[in-house]
Amino acid sequence: MNATTSFFDASQLQYLANRTPFYYSPAPALLSWLPDKHLTLALPIIAYWALSLVFHIFDVSGWEWLDKYRLHESAEVKSRNLVSKSQVVQAVILQQLVQTALGLWWIEETAAGEQVDHVAAMLKLVQVAALWFGEDTVRQWLTNNGVDGLYTLYWWAIPLAKFLFGMFIIDTWQYFLHRAMHMNTYLYKKFHSYHHRLYVPYAYGALYNHPLEGFLLDTCGAMLAETIAGLSMREAMLLFGVSTLKTVDDHCGYKLPWDPLQFASPNNADYHDIHHQVIGIKSNFSQPFFIHWDAILGTRMTRKDIEERRAKQKAKMQ
Template identity: 35%
Template sequence: MGTFAPIVVYWLYAGFFQVMLASGFLDKHRLHTREEGEKKNLVPLSSVIKGVLLLQILQIATAHFYFSLTSSGVAADQMTIQPSVPIQILQIILAMFVMDAWQYFGHRYMHRNKFLYRHVHSQHHKLVVPQAIGAMYNHPLEALFLDMGGGVVSLIISGMTPKAEVIFLCLASIKGVDDHCGVWFPRSNVLHLLVANRSAYHDVHHQSRGGKYNFSQPFFSFWDRLMGTHMPYVVLKRPEGGYEARMVMKD
């Protein structure tokens, strides 16, 4: 479950957005017009899908290796012992903060280091207009270090049980897709009420020159505020329909 559930959740959730956008049902919630995506993005959807599938093969191998190591020598009856629900919730929250710290500093460094940006992280930014399927469209080295490495460190530090690990990894998949979906929902959306890091927040990162702002992902935004890389923004309605995330430049 820990290996395959996050991948299944990724394709179900990302596929929902892709189908809804392609059919026009979510046009009134778009952060970019369909024409903008076709004009600005440097890779076709078919290449994005192939790239994500390749990384998920690497993800499966990494997860299998990690779970094999952590489950070896543990008796079956011990595997079934679960801490209380409040403890599991606290473990998941701790893992979120660990994941955010790992992602923020790693992500920011990949922008600051010209070599890493040019040869590694720039692959993700070929999607100038983010799209749901492209949440995991990264260079394999970035995926291994930033995404999978961050996941493993979060699981180890939080000390989660296998059941909590599955829940956390699925939440991370959902939130990654949500950040890249290119869709803006009203504040009535429950997931958006819980976190400040939303689709428009990450869209600002993709649209800012050189991606100098809003590095935080996937869950919260406090690292940007603490480190001075937060870019305020407003979301405005387009006259022709949809929305636009517009940066509010700092003094």
């Protein structure tokens, strides 16, 4: 610690101690009546059913202004799906119970809020950087950027990088496992075909899977992201919540121009809907965030691609 405090004087250390970002809470728990560990496990479930309820209201509302945004007619949802909605709800609840039970075992209670010495953590960061890049380099960086630069690095750049890395891990895990479930006949028939009984997806069917696939695809993917990205409990809470909302939104059955989850990424409800159709079932494996693996590995399919393929088929038949 003495080696790192040589980079700063007492007033700078006090400045770092007193300044925290708006998103930070010094409380040991975000909710006084619920430990962060339990909130981390509850938030994805709440997010899942809350957003699903919004889209369910859309589905049963009969609002004509929504018709232009629907990917499928309501009658098509009823006639082409091969599983009842009560079965879907039961399967989703089972998966969420399994996730919660494993989470209670997996997630450790960590020092949070006021128990964390953030100044010490920032000094440790400087110390590690000095070992990697040399004290002169670090001192020059601090001279150029000051304590504000260290503050931005610690409170914004590093958490954002960890969050994006966690998203990348989830995307990578789900892409290759999802693709394997389609390319291997046994895996598809035994496990993944459950999810494709929903030929026309709807929001609360997003996690309708075979229980083993749900464990491998979603639960293990989240655990890997938290571990490899080195997420704190609250960072993991945010990632799990966002990924759940994104998964529900990707199955909602609406192409909404004002939905932030849809215009934030080309991997949206319309993109994933193609995957649920016969013509696109060997395409668009990416989920839930981005489409880079589909683009890189040649498994991306767009509506334009479908139109061109159908036009070629029509031309051959003439």
